[in-house]
Amino acid sequence: MSHRTFAERLDELTEQLHTMSHDVETLVGRAFALGESCDEAAVQAIRDGDHAIDEAEMQIEESTIELLALHQPMATDLRVLVTVLKINNDLERIGDHAVNIAEAFGRLSRRHQRPPLPPELDEMARVSRGMLRDSLDAFVAGDAELAREVGRRDDRVDRLHESLVRVMLTHMQEYNISACLQVILIGRNLERIADLATNIGEDVFYMVQGRTIRHGSRDAGESEVVEERS
């Protein structure tokens, strides 16, 4: 295979990842928009969207491994392919979190006694989705500064998450505990999306600059007491 073909295939691959990232962003937006009065069909539509993302993830992984094996790329080409593999994995996980959010809204919708949704939840969704969008824009544009900036917003999402948990623990005394847990769960999934967007930003920074800005391992969080896919 000629080098021109390699360059073309690399372009195709990044274009595929770009499309997938757009689908994931949309899915997260749709999942959050379901709200607390959705039906099972709407939740199922999010699951279906996630299946399509899983398919895309496998295709991208396969193409990336093939390019790595056949061309043994170096320098920028190597960094781009490694970054594609990592972002691909992160996007697949974000798709799972979108499903978790939709299913939590579905369970919440089936409860008669629902707690009010605290404003922290909307704000978490706004910030984490913004982080996701910017991290992916940074990948497309090869913008190291934008990529680095994404991670700086992660602390705000963490603080909102803590506040949300505190509010919901208080509501548990008045409302159905399981319903309150669903809200906590939605917040937790948004917090994980922000973490993964931060990872994407860090990976993009590495891709562009060739050096890492990771801050060590992130807290994996406590195990959930309600069903959640990992």
Added chain:
Amino acid sequence: MTERTSGQQPTAAEERGDSIIQFPASETVLTTESLGVLYDGTSAVEDITLGIPRNRVVAFIGPSGCGKSTLLRAFNRMNDLIPGARVVGRALYHGKDLYDPDVDPVEVRRRIGMVFQKPNPFPKSIYDNVAFGLRINGYQGSIEERVERSLRAAALWDEVKHRLRESALGLSGGQQQRLCIARALAVQPEILLMDEPASALDPIATSRIEDLIDELKRDYTIVIVTHNMQQAARVSDYTAFLYLGKLIEYGETDRLFTNPKEERTEQYITGRFG
């Protein structure tokens, strides 16, 4: 024949700064200062200033004709044998210029051995091939013991110990190349120069040579020229990229192959030259 002059101006390498790794003098066995080689007045390599660190593997990479083999040959005065070749600048081995008039090139080649692209065993027995250098150097110790030690170091002993008196030409290509390495090791050099040592070998024989290089660096300093960038990445600790006779970049192999500092290095290792 060769002659030399010393350069006084700041070198291109110094001007480029951190694209060329610097080693403390105590860590290097060989250092060049503005080294150049000319063939009939035409420069093949010029203004090369670099250090070769002890017990490390250094790879020279670059496109055909970039001067990497010429530079390698300058390290043990093999260019002396080429009519019209002239060396300028300095090549210091433990602080002594290899091209000083009082330096014996035969002694240089004993201390700085060389292995070539194509295995070139003598049409003699396996034993005699390894013993050859010892005999012409008038070695007084046990030749038998040194032959065995060299063949073991070259990871060939187990395959040939029962047929030491058979012709070396009956060995496979990979075995012949390891025999040539054993022959070079027999005279106990400090540095081993390897010019495309695996390019004529199949992947399995190549893998054995690469494993051997990794083992040999415990006792020797190795400089290898290779066209195979994956090989350079696998076997070397440091890589130097040459282009049009100039040293463009020299640094830790891990870094150079993932994040080169120079645009030309990036273009070459990603195959975007031309």
